[in-house]
Amino acid sequence: MKNSVTFPLDKIARPLRKWFRARARSLPWRDDPRPYYVWVSEIMLQQTRVAAVMPYFSRFVDALPDVRTLASVDDDALLKLWEGLGYYSRARNLKKAAQVVMEKHDGVVPCKFDELLALPGVGRYTAGAIASIAYGERVPAVDGNVLRVVARLTASREDVLRDATKRAVEDALAAVMPKDAGLFNQAMMELGALVCLPRAAHCDECPLASLCRSHAEGLENELPVKALKKERRIEPRTVLLIEQNGRFAILKRPKRGLLAELWEFPNIPGAKSRAELLAFCHAAGLPAKSVRRMKSARHIFTHIEWILSGWHVRLADTNEAVDENRAAYGGTPLPPLTWATREELSKVYSIPTAFHAYMP
Numbered sequence: 001m002k003n004s005v006t007f008p009l010d011k012i013a014r015p016l017r018k019w020f021r022a023r024a025r026s027l028p029w030r031d032d033p034r035p036y037y038v039w040v041s042e043i044m045l046q047q048t049r050v051a052a053v054m055p056y057f058s059r060f061v062d063a064l065p066d067v068r069t070l071a072s073v074d075d076d077a078l079l080k081l082w083e084g085l086g087y088y089s090r091a092r093n094l095k096k097a098a099q100v101v102m103e104k105h106d107g108v109v110p111c112k113f114d115e116l117l118a119l120p121g122v123g124r125y126t127a128g129a130i131a132s133i134a135y136g137e138r139v140p141a142v143d144g145n146v147l148r149v150v151a152r153l154t155a156s157r158e159d160v161l162r163d164a165t166k167r168a169v170e171d172a173l174a175a176v177m178p179k180d181a182g183l184f185n186q187a188m189m190e191l192g193a194l195v196c197l198p199r200a201a202h203c204d205e206c207p208l209a210s211l212c213r214s215h216a217e218g219l220e221n222e223l224p225v226k227a228l229k230k231e232r233r234i235e236p237r238t239v240l241l242i243e244q245n246g247r248f249a250i251l252k253r254p255k256r257g258l259l260a261e262l263w264e265f266p267n268i269p270g271a272k273s274r275a276e277l278l279a280f281c282h283a284a285g286l287p288a289k290s291v292r293r294m295k296s297a298r299h300i301f302t303h304i305e306w307i308l309s310g311w312h313v314r315l316a317d318t319n320e321a322v323d324e325n326r327a328a329y330g331g332t333p334l335p336p337l338t339w340a341t342r343e344e345l346s347k348v349y350s351i352p353t354a355f356h357a358y359m360p
């Protein structure tokens, strides 16, 4: 980072440490920083807020208390534990990484940054966080909070979305990393989460205010610089909650791509009118007895936004569920349907949050 040469980052450790000891939130993975807990929490915290992670974390480590149980957990049970947290590839990578830890490290979470970095789903930030917090290695852990704090402290106008900026911040922090690296890294993140907030810096509460270049120059709310991200693609879709004999149709998504291999309610591109929906049901061999419009919903992914409209489609009750081979799905043969009860939908199948508005 341009300004790091002249900026006294080495002066921040002492006031930061004092502030952190007084203000740090009590978090289960912080109060008991065993490597497995730090690792699971850091993966869950990627793209997700602390408050949202808390209940998931406790449930997850109760069900899968160590690397061994995680390495051998059934995929459906794993995804059910993750249901609602989003970015499901994180859960799959956790399991894959646990298997690597079992095979290559005798079930012990590795302590070195480079070994951690070699695990599936572990990037430079996560490797730095585990190595420093759980094992005390003197390496930085630069997440979005830390990037923002450093950019403001140094009044840097470098684009923080660029990898080169991130690496420069890592280098600048590595050069001043104190012995208690785990505490320092957590304190930087905590300052970004509680005080140096994205939309409003609370400089009057900040232990680093007297050292902060942005604060001195009145730039705190102009920084950091983020180049404009590509806009999300808006995608209208129609969700079908198809019911027959008290069961609901679900199907498994493809192995690759968005929400890979998770369960979903049948859904088709576009916002369908009642007439279009009835025509679709007819063409798909779904003998609709009644159709009722459900509420609309929307779900935001990183690059796509789904605008969802929903229809509850009741089929005539018969002794047999609809023959999936007769049906067509958006012009292609309908993938095999699974018929689930309400209880199975809530306890067995992992339905992504995107479809929760249509849960019966």
Ligand code: SF4
Pocket (backbone or CB within 6 Å): 149, 152, 153, 195, 196, 197, 201, 202, 203, 206, 207, 208, 209, 210, 212, 213, 214, 215, 220
């Ligand atoms: S003084 Fe303000 S801008 Fe600077 S680090 Fe503290 S909260 Fe952020």
